Amino acid sequence: MRAVVCERYGSPEVLHLVDVAKPIPAAHGVLIQVRATTVSSGDWRVRSLEVPAGFGLITRLVFGFSKPRQPILGSELAGVVEAVGGEVSRFKVGDPVVAFSDTAMGCHAEYVCLQEDGLLALKPSNLSFSEAAALCFGGTTALAFLRKAKVQPGERVLINGASGSVGTAAVQLARHLGAEVIGVCSEANLELVRSLGAGQVIDYQQTDFSQNGDTYDVIIDTAGTAPFARSRGCLRPGGRLVLVQAGLAAMLRSIWQTFSSDKTVIAGPVSVRAGLGQLAELAEAGVYKPVIDRHYPLDQIVAAHRYVDSGRKKGNVVITLDPQC
Numbered sequence: 001m002r003a004v005v006c007e008r009y010g011s012p013e014v015l016h017l018v019d020v021a022k023p024i025p026a027a028h029g030v031l032i033q034v035r036a037t038t039v040s041s042g043d044w045r046v047r048s049l050e051v052p053a054g055f056g057l058i059t060r061l062v063f064g065f066s067k068p069r070q071p072i073l074g075s076e077l078a079g080v081v082e083a084v085g086g087e088v089s090r091f092k093v094g095d096p097v098v099a100f101s102d103t104a105m106g107c108h109a110e111y112v113c114l115q116e117d118g119l120l121a122l123k124p125s126n127l128s129f130s131e132a133a134a135l136c137f138g139g140t141t142a143l144a145f146l147r148k149a150k151v152q153p154g155e156r157v158l159i160n161g162a163s164g165s166v167g168t169a170a171v172q173l174a175r176h177l178g179a180e181v182i183g184v185c186s187e188a189n190l191e192l193v194r195s196l197g198a199g200q201v202i203d204y205q206q207t208d209f210s211q212n213g214d215t216y217d218v219i220i221d222t223a224g225t226a227p228f229a230r231s232r233g234c235l236r237p238g239g240r241l242v243l244v245q246a247g248l249a250a251m252l253r254s255i256w257q258t259f260s261s262d263k264t265v266i267a268g269p270v271s272v273r274a275g276l277g278q279l280a281e282l283a284e285a286g287v288y289k290p291v292i293d294r295h296y297p298l299d300q301i302v303a304a305h306r307y308v309d310s311g312r313k314k315g316n317v318v319i320t321l322d323p324q325c
């Protein structure tokens, strides 16, 4: 089968389309023919090793010291079950599915084997394969951080970086929780963020949300430009600041900032295990729909990575393996 391999850390040019052996499902395994996958900010970080300050060594320990241990990147997919192991009971051949392999990656390939009890669910029937491929990365992250922040109906939730993968999901999911959502993004994306449910949108090149006199119950910073020093003045008493891309020092500082103030700072990786089933249900109910920016075929993966590297994508970048999807 065809797969994209990343043989060393570096620029998008380290990626190559090659032939590799097609995987065979184990007893509890499900073999999925991939129709679409994504290039996420997670793929960019693993490929380039451009990680938040202090995480360089940890990333090498997790993903491989001198090159990625798992050379096939890609953490989410939509596809069709092609074969199942003898013990599989949740899925059958022909089922359309979505899956999130998270840090195990491996989705930039024509076929992927996953355990049936992994992050795997039936594809929402109202999403195309290319929309469904982008269900998980931003969605599970946003859902997990919104839960950690304990967002309540009626609260004012500001999302800084509202037009990216995590941001577009966070706007929709916070709105679904009944929050009043304020989105911060560039001028080009104001309409997009408004259309997702933000009651107010702020162009960060025109207005500094921390200096305009407004206050918020929760600030979710996906862009890394709203640290505690900037956000504390506009957080209400009992407010929560979520630092989605915190470095190691910011994570450690968050403990003291929470202890020494009337605010809570939430930083660091989150567990996404519980999120996929709920996201699939929310998508089926029409509450959540992944935003798609561009599509690239698998053989243009280098161009897709170059675009994601820009840090300016709107929602998600999809890789299509089936031109019909």
Ligand SMILES: NC(=O)c1ccc[n+]([C@@H]2O[C@H](COP(=O)([O-])OP(=O)(O)OC[C@H]3O[C@@H](n4cnc5c(N)ncnc54)[C@H](OP(=O)(O)O)[C@@H]3O)[C@@H](O)[C@H]2O)c1
Pocket (backbone or CB within 6 Å): 040, 041, 042, 045, 137, 138, 141, 160, 161, 162, 163, 164, 165, 166, 167, 184, 185, 186, 187, 189, 204, 222, 223, 225, 244, 245, 246, 268, 269, 270, 311, 312, 313, 314, 315
């Ligand atoms: N902690 C975790 O477990 C976890 C999980 C997933 C992702 N992450 C991290 O979360 C971050 C966001 O991920 P993503 O996938 O959403 O990235 P993304 O899709 O590349 O989006 C980044 C967004 O940031 C916006 N932006 C750039 N400069 C900005 C500024 N000064 N103010 C406000 N917005 C700005 C851009 O929008 P404009 O073009 O409108 O400026 C862009 O849409 C990444 O650093 C990623 O590594 C962390």
